[in-house]
Amino acid sequence: MPTPQQLLAKLAQLEDQNTGHSYGENVWEIVQNQDTFNITLTLGYPCEEQKSDLISRIKTEVGDDTSFDLNLVADIASHKTQGNLPGLKGVKNVIAVASGKGGVGKSTTTVNLALAMVKEGAKVGILDADIYGPSQGMMMGFADGTRPQVRDEKFFIAPKAHGVQVMSMAFLTTQDTPMAWRGPMVTGALMQILNQTAWEDLDYLFIDMPPGTGDIQLTLAQKVPVAGSIIVTTPQDIALLDARRGIEMFNKVKIPVLGVVENMSTHICSNCGHQEAIFGDEGGAGLAQEFDVCVLGKLPLSMSIRQLSDEGKPIVVASPESDVTNSYQSIARKLGATLASQQGDEDSGAFVMPTISMSDD
Structure with missing residues (x-):
């Protein structure tokens, strides 16, 4: 039976598959309890779905004769934003x-x-910032006519589905309502639903x-404290051209x-x-x-x-054991690990509420 120090030395050399680097010693805590x-x-990102694989890798490293119990802890910090903008109340990290x-x-x-982030153990929200063509309400399976509750005549209470808090212009209009608005009206609506939604203790808010x-x-970029962004593209050359502009x-x-x-x-x-x-090969890798x-x-x-998206049953919940879901889980872990590698900023600043009123009508 190894000593805790010998066990720590082995565990420190294990590779974090989400970063490509070894874990090191600082993230491990080992307590010996008789024969186990x-x-x-403790990591800066959630990875609960990787627990069984980690247990197998630890057994390979320390041997089957060493008995142990593994506890995963996600210590998710608030990270610095552009210009150190004041943080959103109830949100640690905003990801565009x-x-x-x-x-x-x-x-x-x-x-x-x-x-996928929820399955990994995080508290997550989605803000649908596509004012002209909101789609998150349908994709998350909300019934037509879903409306957010209002608290204290100031705050929207975000509807929830599959453990995710969701806020969208789709909840404030009907499917047949055209959003024939000019730019200032659109950005004003975005800031209102962002700032006046009572987000509840989120680790990540995806916009x-x-x-x-x-x-x-x-x-x-000017008004919302964003910790990081993700670029979605296809391998097609024309999509990559526009993705470059986004980056x-x-x-x-x-x-x-x-x-x-x-x-x-x-x-x-x-x-x-x-x-x-059919759209090309390795275009995303070349862009990256x-x-x-x-x-x-x-x-x-x-x-x-x-098909599942159109039915309001996203594949991660509708087919949790599929290869596609496993890909989403891997992306979620790598995203969390990449963000965690940045310098943390626990004090995200004060929240200033704009003066605006609303009713249940």
């Missing part, structure tokens, strides 16, 4: 999910990534951005790009399972290399993803 060890691994153009699966990626680099994106925009406004998600990387035939890169960011993961063009 109580091992606690963006794309240079529409039709690349950004909203689908947002909803499944948020649900599903509209495509492009217009008013919403600029308002986000350049975030670089200019000092919002870190945490990584690239390559969606529709291959087409999977629903009949025979054959995979083919060009801007020195990581590829968080690749996702296929699959009919099941589309």
